[in-house]
Structures are given as structure tokens and as C-alpha cells.
Amino acid sequence: xxxxxxxxxxxxxxxxxxxxxxxxxxxxxxxxxxxxxxxxxxxxxxxxxxxxxxxxxxxxxxxxxxxxxxxxxxxxxxxxxxxxxxxxxxxxxxxxxxxxxxxxxxxxxxxxxxxxxxxxxxxxxxxxxxxxxxxxxxxxxxxxxxxxxxxxxxxxxxxxxxxxxxxxxxxxxxxxxxxxxxxxxxxxxxxxxxxxxxxxxxxxxxxxxxxxxxxxxxxxxxxxxxxxxxxxxxxxxxxxxxxxxxxxxxxxxxxxxxxxxxxxxxxxxxxxxxxxxxxxxxxxxxxxxxxxxxxxxxxxxxxxxxxxxxxxxxxxxxxxxxxxxxxxxxxxxxxxxxxxxxxxxxxxxxxxxxxxxxxxxxxxxxxxxxxxxxxxxxxxxxxxxxxxxxxxxxxxxxxxxxxxxxxxxxxxxxxxxxxxxxxxxxxxxxxxxxxxxxxxxxxxxxxxxxxxxxxxxxxxxxxxxxxxxxxxxxxxx
Numbered sequence: 227x228x229x230x231x232x233x234x235x236x237x238x239x240x241x242x243x244x245x246x247x248x249x250x251x252x253x254x255x256x257x258x259x260x261x262x263x264x265x266x267x268x269x270x271x272x273x274x275x276x277x278x279x280x281x282x283x284x285x286x287x288x289x290x291x292x293x294x295x296x297x298x299x300x301x302x303x304x305x306x307x308x309x310x311x312x313x314x315x316x317x318x319x320x321x322x323x324x325x326x327x328x329x330x331x332x333x334x335x336x337x338x339x340x341x342x343x344x345x346x347x348x349x350x351x352x353x354x355x356x357x358x359x360x361x362x363x364x365x366x367x368x369x370x371x372x373x374x375x376x377x378x379x380x381x382x383x384x385x386x387x388x389x390x391x392x393x394x395x396x397x398x399x400x401x402x403x404x405x406x407x408x409x410x411x412x413x414x415x416x417x418x419x420x421x422x423x424x425x426x427x428x429x430x431x432x433x434x435x436x437x438x439x440x441x442x443x444x445x446x447x448x449x450x451x452x453x454x455x456x457x458x459x460x461x462x463x464x465x466x467x468x469x470x471x472x473x474x475x476x477x478x479x480x481x482x483x484x485x486x487x488x489x490x491x492x493x494x495x496x497x498x499x500x501x502x503x504x505x506x507x508x509x510x511x512x513x514x515x516x517x518x519x520x521x522x523x524x525x526x527x528x529x530x531x532x533x534x535x536x537x538x539x540x541x542x543x544x545x546x547x548x549x550x551x552x553x554x555x556x557x558x559x560x561x562x563x564x565x566x567x568x569x570x571x572x573x574x575x576x577x578x579x580x581x582x583x584x585x586x587x588x589x590x591x592x593x594x595x596x597x598x599x600x601x602x603x604x605x606x607x608x609x610x611x612x613x614x615x616x617x618x619x620x621x622x623x624x625x626x627x628x629x630x631x632x633x634x635x636x637x638x639x640x641x642x643x644x645x646x647x648x649x650x651x652x653x654x655x656x657x658x659x660x661x662x663x664x665x666x667x668x669x670x671x672x673x674x675x676x677x678x679x680x681x682x683x684x685x686x687x688x689x690x691x692x693x694x695x696x697x698x699x700x701x702x703x
Contacts, residue, residue: 235257235700235701235702236254236255236256236257236409236411236416236700236701237254237255237698237699237700237701238252238253238254238255238418238443238445238666238693238698238699238701239252239253239255239284239285239696239697239698239699240252240253240666240668240693240694240695240696240697240699241253241283241284241285241695241696242265242267242269242279242695243265243267243301243447243668243669244668244693244694244695244696244697245670245671245672245675245692245693245694245695246269246272246607246670246671246695247301247449247605247607247669247670247671248267248268248269248270248271248272248301248607249267249268249269249270249272249279249280249301249305250264250265250266250267250296250301250302250668250669251263251264251265251266251267251283251284251305252264252265252420252445252668253285253290254407254409254418256409256411257411257412258411260291260292260386260389261285261289261290261291261292262290262291262292262293262294262385262389262407263285263290263292263293263294263309263314264294264296264405264407264420264445265294265295265296265302265303265420265422266293266295266302266303266304266305266306266309267299267300267301267302267303267304267305268280268300268301268303268304268305268335268361269301270300270301270304270577270579270581270607270610271579271581271606271607271608271609271610271611271612271613272607272609272610273609276609277358280305280308280361281361283305283309283312284695284696286313287309287310287312287313287314288312288313288314288315290309290314290316291316291386292316292317292319292385292386292389293306293309293314293316293317293318293319293373294318294319294320294391294405294407294420295318295319295320295324295328296320296324296396296402296403296404296405296420296421296422296423297320297324297327297396297398297399297401297402297403297422297423298323298324298327298328298331298399298401298402298487299331299399299423299485299487299488300331300335300577302422302423303328303331303332304331304332304335305361306318306328306332306367306370307332307336307361307362307363307366307367307369307370308361308362308366309370310366310369310370310373311362311366311369314373315373316373317373317374317375317385318370318373318374318375319375319376319377319383319385319391320374320375320376320377320393320401320403321376321377321378321379321393321401321402321403322376322378322401323400323401323524323528323531324401324402324403325374325376325401326401326524326527326528327399327400327401327487327521327524328371328374329371329374330517330520330521330524331486331487331517331521332367332370332371333364333367333368334486334516334517335367336360336362336363336364336366336367337364338582338583339360339361339362339582340360340363340364342360342582343358343359343360345625346358346625346626349625349626349627350626353626377391377392377393378393379393379394379395379403379436380392380393380394380436381393382408388409388410388411389407389408389409389410390407390408391405391406391407391408392406392408393405393406394406394435394436394437394438395433395435395436395531396421396422396423396424396425396435396436397424397425397426397427397429397432397433397434397435397436397645398422398423398424398425398432398435398488398643398644399423399425399432399487399488399643400432400487400488400524400525400528400531401528401531402422402423402425403422404419404420404421404422404424404435404436404438405419405420405422406418406419406420406438406439406441407419407420416442416443416701417439417440417441417442417443418441418442418443418444418445419438419441419443419444419445420444420445421444421445421446421447421653422447423447423449423643423644423669424446424447424644424645424649424650424653425643425644425645425649426455426642426643426644426645426646426649427645427649427652429533429643430492430495430496430535430536431491431492431495431525431532431533431535431536432531432532432533433531433532433533434533435645435649435652435653437656438656440657440658440661440662441657441662442661442662442663442701443662443663443664443665443666443701444654444657444662444664444665444666445665445666445668446650446653446654446665446666446667446668447644447650447667447668447669447670448650448667448668448669448670448674448675448678449605449642449644449669449670449674450605450642450644450645450646450647450650450674451647451650451667451670451674451675451677451678451681452647452673452674452677452678453639453646453647453674454646454647454648455639455640455642455646460640461496461638461640461641462496462499462500464638465493465496465497465601465638466500466505466506466507468480468599468601468636469507469509469572470507471599472570472597472598472599472634473507473509473570473571473572474507474509474570476596476597476598477570477597478570478595478596478597478598478599478633479570479571479572479573479592479597479598479599480571480572480573480598480599480601481573481575481585481588481589481592481598481599481600481601481633482572482573482574482575482601482602482603483575483576483577483578483579483580483585483589483600483602483603483612484518484574484575484576484578484585484603484604485576485577485578485604486515486517486518486521486576486577487521488643489578489603489604489641489643490513490515490518490521490522490574490576491521491522491525491547492641492643493574493603493641494513494522494547494548494549494552494574495536495546495547497511497549497552498543498546498547498548498549499539499546500549501549501550502539502543506549506550508551509551509570509571509572510551510553510569510570510571510572511549511551511552511553511571511572511574512552512553512554512555512564512571512572512573512574512575513552513553513554513555513574513575514555514561514564514573514574514575514584514585514588515555515574515575515576515583515584515585516555516556517576518554518574518575518576519554519556522547525547526545526547558584561584561587562587564588565587565588565591565592573585573588575588578603578604578605578606578612579606579607579610579611579612579613580600580610580611580612580615581610581611581612586611586624586625589611589615589624590624590625590627590629592633593615593622593624593629593630593631593632593633594629594630594631594632594633595632595633596632596633596634597633598633598634599633599634599635599636600612600615600633600634600635600636601636601637601638602615602616602635602636602637602638603637603638603641603642604639604641604642604643605639605642605644611624615631615635616635616637618635619631647678647681650678651681651682651685654682654685654687655685659685659686659687659688660686662687662689663689663701663702664689664690664691664701665682665687665689665690665691666691666692666693666699667679667690667691667692667693668693672692675692676692679692
């Protein structure tokens, strides 16, 4: 009796950041069953479905053999401890700075989840509602960190027979990388490139994204695929005007939800530049996030990844992320004291979408006062607290309670660390469109992705797909 083997194709499946921006998870399954996971991010700001999305992977963690992390942001790394606690035992490959940052981010994430669950459960207990559990504990995060293995940029690193990974600088945050997986299987070579998050070619502090070798398949982020950013000079002027109007004229507070990694350092560099020019408004500035302080130190310790402009500043200013009247808040008692202090000030605190951490408390305590300003400086999921404020909601629910929105709500979208559509097109300009079999657009809202898809087709890329969540697509080698 003759047995005929059914030919299988290598396939990709998309389990997060598919027609939305957060929760990045993409799985490569080889013909022989080997599974390689690209990112394992937490969904953020998805409204009532957020918890359910973070509890269900869409694949079996125990069957994943290898994991490759593009960068440290929580929407790309935040579910790693849960992945490990549910059976993943393989290695986690990333750049050295990404390992540094991810370690402190995951420990902080676990702590925040435990604290927020405890805080919310007090209200739930009072109302007779079901109590919630954090997604993972600090112990889970510690176990996950032990599985990390660092890979330097621009190095072909073998992860098993027939599979190598290499990283090129994506210019998004310190340590961020575009991931390039080379696979030899069944006598054929396949190269899959995953952009991670693409930075800007005129970033304030980071080097521009690197060119990368020809790929067969590309997973490309598309967060701002229909947007052009304004320049940094405009951002500086807008930021200064908001501080003057709020603190100087109305005698209120500026609350800035900012991601601890990337956005906070960019804000500090911008404010430091104002001081150097003699135009920094004379008020108190607080970074209320122990994590942000640690992340800023990681940035300083990896100054080789900073661009020429920053190195020029460092010739005369040994710390371009510190300036007069700046205080880093560590203690929670000090953090709470900011809410009762009537003094005009600027408070920069995590998280960037105001969904967790100390900033959520600051928004709660300041959103009802017309003297104050809540300033968003990056992408916000529409259903997140920051997104709802930007949408013009007259009331918002915070920790289960309703608050009237009286504060001024502002946004400086040009400060995003994500490239706009010109940056994204520049990123793939090193590729021969005729040799790219397919581009998969990820990490973007569906209407934005449709717009960006048309731009890519205009550039000669013929097969541009927009996969849905949990969709499986065979790769025709």
C-alpha cells in the first residue's frame, strides 16, 4: 500500500494587532510543525473586551517552539509572562536594550495589574460584583525573564537547524528592531520580515530605521498609514503654548499620559531643549513613574543608539533628559500628594493611553477642573480612557465611577514614535516590489490600512493583504 504525504504550506496566523493597533502576536508555522511566535503583546484600550482578548491567545502556548520580540512596549511584550505560565518553555530572542527594558516593564506591569485588581475589587465587593484576577503575577514575570536570549543587531543568529534570525534597527524606541527570519525547509529558502513598529526618519533622539535585505514576505505596521506628522519644531511650540495657557494663565495642571519608554524621554528632551533656548515656562515638572526613571537610565546607558543631534547636545549638556524644576517621583505617597497640591505644574505619567498606572489616578483627580489640561502625545485606542477623552466624551468612567469632563483636552499627534505613511513607504523602499510575494498589514485600524494598502500598490507591491484576527494564511513557496 502506497502512502502519499499531503503537501503542507508554511503559514502565518495573526492573533493580535490585526485590524487594530495593540496586542501584537503573529505566528509562523512551518511544514514540519515548528512554531515561531513574533511578539506577544497585551491588548490595551479595547473597552469591555480588553480583558477577554488578553485571556485568549488563539493558539496553544505549549506548542510554540521559539519566540522573537521586536521591542519592549507592552502592546508587543506584555503577555510574555502569561505565555510562559501557560506552557511556553522556549527561548525568547531580542536585542540587548530590549531585554533591559522588557525586564523592568514586565515587572512593573505585573505590579500594576495586581494593584489595579485590588483597587477595582474593593468597588466590586461593595457592589456584589464578581472579583477579577490579574493576568499574571510578579513571579510569572521573573520566570519569563529567565528565558530571554540576546542577539546583537545585524547578526545572523541560528535559533535551530535551518532557521536564523537577524535584527535591524527600527528607530522606534531604544532596542527596537525589525525582525528577519530566514527559513530553509524542503529544499527552499524563505525570508520573512516583520517591521515591528517603524520609527521616524527625523526622530528627535533616535537614529533612522535601517535598510534590510530582500524579503519574500513582509509583516508591516500601519498605525499612521494615512497620516503625515508635523515637525518637532511645531510640537515644541504647541507644548510650550499649552503649558503657558494652563499653568501660567489658568493656574492649573497639565497632565500628560506618556509611555514610560520612548515618549517620556522624547518629552524630557524637548523640554530640556526649551531650557537650553531660555524659553522653558518656569513651573514645576514631575515625572511620576518609577518605571520612567528606570527607562530613562536605560536610554542614557545605550547612548550609541541615539542620533547625531543628541550627541551634539551632549557635548555641552551631559544629561539631555534633565532640566531645572524637574523631579522624578518614586514614592506613592509623593504621587498622591501631587493631587492635593494646588500649585500649577506639569505631570508626565504612564501609561500613554491612561488605562493603568498612576496617570489614571491623576486624570481622575484633575479631569473635572476647567483649569487643567489633559494632553495626549501619541496614539490612543478609541475605546481607551485617553481615546474617549479625545473623542469629546462629556463623562468618563474611571475605576467604576463616572466623572464629568471639564478639563481642556488637547493632543499633539506629531510626537508619535510611529512613522507616518512617508516613513513607512521609505522603510520598504529598499525592497524590490517584484520579489515581494506578499505584504501583510498589521498594527493599524482597518480604514487606515485600506488607505495605506492603496499607497503600497501604487509603489508596485502587487499583493497587499489586511489579515483579520486569528486568520490563517498559507504561504505559497
